[in-house]
Amino acid sequence: MSLLPPDMDEAGFAAFLEELRGTVGADWVWSGEADMFPYRDSFSPVWNTGEERHASAAVAPENVEQVSEVVRIARRHRVPLFPISTGKNFGYGGPSPNVNGSVVLDLKRMNRVIEVNEERAYCLVEPGVSYFDLYREIQERGLKLMLDCPDPGWGSPVGNSLERGVGYTMPHFRDHFGAHCGMEVVLPDGEVMRTGMGALPGSDTWQEYPYGFGPDPAGLFAQGNFGVVTKMGFRLLPLPEYYRSALITVPRRRDFVKLVNHVNYLSDSGLIGEVEYGSPLSALMGNADFMALATRTGGPSDAEMDAAASDAGLHNWQVELQFFGPEKATLENWHYAKDRILSDIPGAASFEGDHFPMPATEEQLNNTTQPWQTSIKRRRSLGVPSLGAWKIVRDDGHVGFFPVLPRTGEAVFEVQRVLGDAMKEFPTLPPFFNALTTPLFWHTHTFQMVFAPSIKHDDPAHNAITHAAMKKCVAVAAEHGWGDYRAAPIYQDDVAGTYSFNNHILRRFHEQLKDAIDPDGIIAPGRGGIWPRRFRA
Numbered sequence: 001m002s003l004l005p006p007d008m009d010e011a012g013f014a015a016f017l018e019e020l021r022g023t024v025g026a027d028w029v030w031s032g033e034a035d036m037f038p039y040r041d042s043f044s045p046v047w048n049t050g051e052e053r054h055a056s057a058a059v060a061p062e063n064v065e066q067v068s069e070v071v072r073i074a075r076r077h078r079v080p081l082f083p084i085s086t087g088k089n090f091g092y093g094g095p096s097p098n099v100n101g102s103v104v105l106d107l108k109r110m111n112r113v114i115e116v117n118e119e120r121a122y123c124l125v126e127p128g129v130s131y132f133d134l135y136r137e138i139q140e141r142g143l144k145l146m147l148d149c150p151d152p153g154w155g156s157p158v159g160n161s162l163e164r165g166v167g168y169t170m171p172h173f174r175d176h177f178g179a180h181c182g183m184e185v186v187l188p189d190g191e192v193m194r195t196g197m198g199a200l201p202g203s204d205t206w207q208e209y210p211y212g213f214g215p216d217p218a219g220l221f222a223q224g225n226f227g228v229v230t231k232m233g234f235r236l237l238p239l240p241e242y243y244r245s246a247l248i249t250v251p252r253r254r255d256f257v258k259l260v261n262h263v264n265y266l267s268d269s270g271l272i273g274e275v276e277y278g279s280p281l282s283a284l285m286g287n288a289d290f291m292a293l294a295t296r297t298g299g300p301s302d303a304e305m306d307a308a309a310s311d312a313g314l315h316n317w318q319v320e321l322q323f324f325g326p327e328k329a330t331l332e333n334w335h336y337a338k339d340r341i342l343s344d345i346p347g348a349a350s351f352e353g354d355h356f357p358m359p360a361t362e363e364q365l366n367n368t369t370q371p372w373q374t375s376i377k378r379r380r381s382l383g384v385p386s387l388g389a390w391k392i393v394r395d396d397g398h399v400g401f402f403p404v405l406p407r408t409g410e411a412v413f414e415v416q417r418v419l420g421d422a423m424k425e426f427p428t429l430p431p432f433f434n435a436l437t438t439p440l441f442w443h444t445h446t447f448q449m450v451f452a453p454s455i456k457h458d459d460p461a462h463n464a465i466t467h468a469a470m471k472k473c474v475a476v477a478a479e480h481g482w483g484d485y486r487a488a489p490i491y492q493d494d495v496a497g498t499y500s501f502n503n504h505i506l507r508r509f510h511e512q513l514k515d516a517i518d519p520d521g522i523i524a525p526g527r528g529g530i531w532p533r534r535f536r537a
Contacts, residue, residue, distance in 0.1 A: 002031065002056065003056045003100065004056055004101050005056050005079045005102065005103065006099060006100075006101055006535075007078060008079065008101075017057060019077075020070060020073060023061070023069045023070060024059055024060065024061050029060075031056065036056075036057070036058065038095070039055045039058055039104050040052070040054065040094070041053070041093050041094035041095070041488065042090075042094060042397060043090045043091055044093075044096065044488070045399055045455045045463040045466040045467040045490075046463070046467060046490060047455065047457055048457070048460070049460065049463075053098065053100055053490065054100055054101070055096070055097050055101070055102050056100075056102065057103045058103065058106050059103060060108060061107070061109065061110070062109045063110065064110075064231075067105070067228055068186050068191075068192060070105060071186055071187075071189075071190045071228065071522065071523075072189070074103065075520065075522050078520050078534075079103055080099050080103070080521050080524070081102065081105040081522060081524065082095075082102040082105060082524050083105040083107060083228045083523070084107065085127035085128065085156035085158050086107070086108045086127065086129070086154070086159065087130065087152075087160070088155070089155075089159070089163070090393075090397060090398075091397070091399055091400040091452065092400060092487065092488050093487075094488075097489065098492065099525050099526055107228075108127075109128055110230065111128030111129050112125070113125050113126075113129055113133060113134060114126065116137055116236075117207070118143045118144060118145055120207075121145060121237070122181065122207035122233055122236055123233065123236055124182075124206075124231060124233045125231070126158070127158040127159060127232075128156065129157065131153040131154070131160075131385040132153050132154065134147060134157060135153070135383075135385050144239040145237065145238060146169065146237040146240065146383040147167075147384075148170075148176070148237060149380060149383055149384075150165050150167055150176075150380070151387075151389035152387045152388070153384075154385075157234055161179070162177065162221060163222075164176070164222055164223060164486060165177075166442035167274075168273075168380045168381045168442075169237055169274065169324070169382075169383060170237060170270070170273050170274075171267055171268075171270070171273075172444060173236075173237050174274060174442060174443065174444060175444050177222050179234055181207045181209070181234065181235055182194070182196045182197065183195050183198075183229050183231060183232045183233070184230045184232075185221055185226075185227035185228065185229050187227045188227065188517055188518035189517075194206070195210070195212065195216065195218045196211055196212040198212075206233060207234075220513070223528045224510075224527065225514065225524035225527040226517060227523060228523060239358055239359065240324035242324070242326060243323070243324060243354075243355060243358055243360065243382065244322070244323040244330040244334055245320065245353035245354050245355065246320070246334050246337070246350065247320050247321070247350070247351040247353060247372055248318065248349070248351075249317065249351075250315055250317050250318075250341075250345050250347070250348045251315045251347040251348070252302070252309075252316055253302045253305040254409075255347075255348070256317045256412065258344060258345050259319060259345065259348075259409070260408060260409040260412070261409075262337075262341045262344065263275055263321075264407055266321075267441070267444075268445075271323070271336070272321050272322060272333070273323065273324055273381065274322060275319050275320060275321055275322070276374075277317070277318070277439060277441070278317070278319075278320070279436040280309075280314040280316070280317075280318055281308065281309055281312070281314055281316060293308065293435070294431075294435040294436055295420065295431045295434045296435075297420075299413075317438075320374060320376055322376070322381060327355075334352070353370050354369055364378070365382065366378075394454045395455060395456045396454070396456050397455050398454045399453065399470055399491075400450070400486070401450075401451040401474065401487075402440070402450055402451075402485055403419075403448060403485075404443075404446050404482060404485050405439070405448065405449065405482045406446070407441075407445060412439050414480070415433065415477075415480075416437050418476065418477075418480055419432075419449070419476060420435075420437075422472060422473070423473070425469075425472065426453075426468070426469045428465060429466070429469055432451045432452070432453075433449070443485075448485065451470075474494045474495055475494070475498070477498075478498035483495070489526065489527070492526065492527065492528060492529045493529050495529065496528060496530075497529065507530070510529075510530045511532070514530050514531070519532050520532065521535050
């Protein structure tokens with residue numbers, strides 16, 4: 001017997017699939033085991049176990065009218081749908097649903113770049129458009145616009161933003177959901193709704209003013225299950241005239257606190273793009289004595305780290321800065337940043353890096369001429385989608401835990417210590433949290449840390465360790481007020497459960513909304529930890 005949707009027998013499933021074929025065409029409905037293999041989460045730590053989530057079928061509509069009809073058919077048959085766009089979503093669950101037997105609603109055929117407006121710096125796209133597609137459209141038309149793209153670039157602006165994904169340019173563009181402006185949504189009853197100014201017939205400001213009038217429901221569709229997004233608008237960055245890079249290092253461990261404060265000011269003032277924090281002491285991690293110091297339970301003292309740095313002739317910390325804008329402005333902003341930091345942190349050093357007019361040449365994109373060993377991935381930093389991030393994948397993949405923490409040096413030190421100690425329960429995993437772990441400055445006003453243990457399809461014991469470590473990370477981080485920002489379906493209930501203020505009122509509020517508009521759970525039941533009455537019972 002094939003995998004079936006919840007509460008459905010073989011005959012009912014066959015009738016349901018036949019209705020789908022009548023709507024989208026027989027070539028765009030799949031249900032066989034071989035056809036469904038790509039809809040498994042190949043990065044799952046519960047691969048080939050009873051916990052792995054499987055879809056029963058997949059359907060790929062071509063337009064919003066077909067999406068609406070597919071939703072209506074699913075509602076009549078009470079079959080849960082799991083919408084996906086394009087891309088892979090590796091590390092966060094891939095295309096696998098929360099509920100076994102769900103039918104994947106694959107929107108990859110909806111791949112139109114509907115509009116790109118150079119003068120007003122926005123675009124309107126469908127879910128099947130990838131960052132590669134949008135970049136190609138801009139380049140072929142010779143538009144002076146720059147993307148803010150994730151890495152790899154095969155993902156969809158719609159899908160990435162709805163998962164609150166991030167990029168690597170200027171602060172107000174890196175938050176991809178924050179940079180969206182207007183969406184079209186098919187609701188659980190098949191009705192089509194537009195948010196913001198899209199609700200006003202004849203409006204020409206749908207991609208410029210996101211709110212319209214009254215409450216704005218757009219946030220419900222990010223990591224939510226209240227509808228199927230079929231169009232989204234995004235603000236785009238005008239192509240800067242010039243790019244400049246630089247490096248600042250600071251000698252003492254405690255200098256990181258001041259360094260972070262200065263970088264926060266520069267970022268909040270719009271003077272810099274994304275930064276890359278790091279530690280020159282990483283070069284010592286191959287030394288067993290230093291590794292033991294950096295990973296010691298309770299963490300090393302500041303004096304010990306300063307002594308190790310002094311003995312090695314290295315500074316404790318560094319930050320790579322990026323500047324965008326007119327050439328003179330980037331130079332003045334760099335001089336200001338350098339003077340501000342060096343005048344406040346004794347012993348700090350500065351280094352000028354590559355700088356050039358935009359757009360970058362292929363050689364400049366390859367980033368091989370920096371006078372230091374750089375952590376900047378320049379293609380993504382300059383809005384050029386690539387597959388460069390694929391080289392970080394180990395074994396058969398990985399899962400990701402990215403806790404949100406305050407944007408302070410003190411918070412970074414606390415995460416290093418607390419999660420470093422917690423993960424000592426799993427000594428076969430790499431020491432992701434240690435005295436040199438630096439934060440990611442992805443989202444505009446917060447830091448995140450990265451925990452990404454690998455998975456191995458042929459090693460269930462290793463996968464079980466990874467799975468247990470992920471769950472412990474979620475729990476321990478929450479005890480200290482650090483919440484995960486994004487999770488695979490197998491962890492979404494754990495993560496949602498940590499957002500527990502006032503007896504889980506946020507979850508209960510979401511459940512009330514879900515029960516009101518989708519009590520049978522047609523759209524992605526369980527996504528974001530939100531379960532409708534049918535599945536709660």
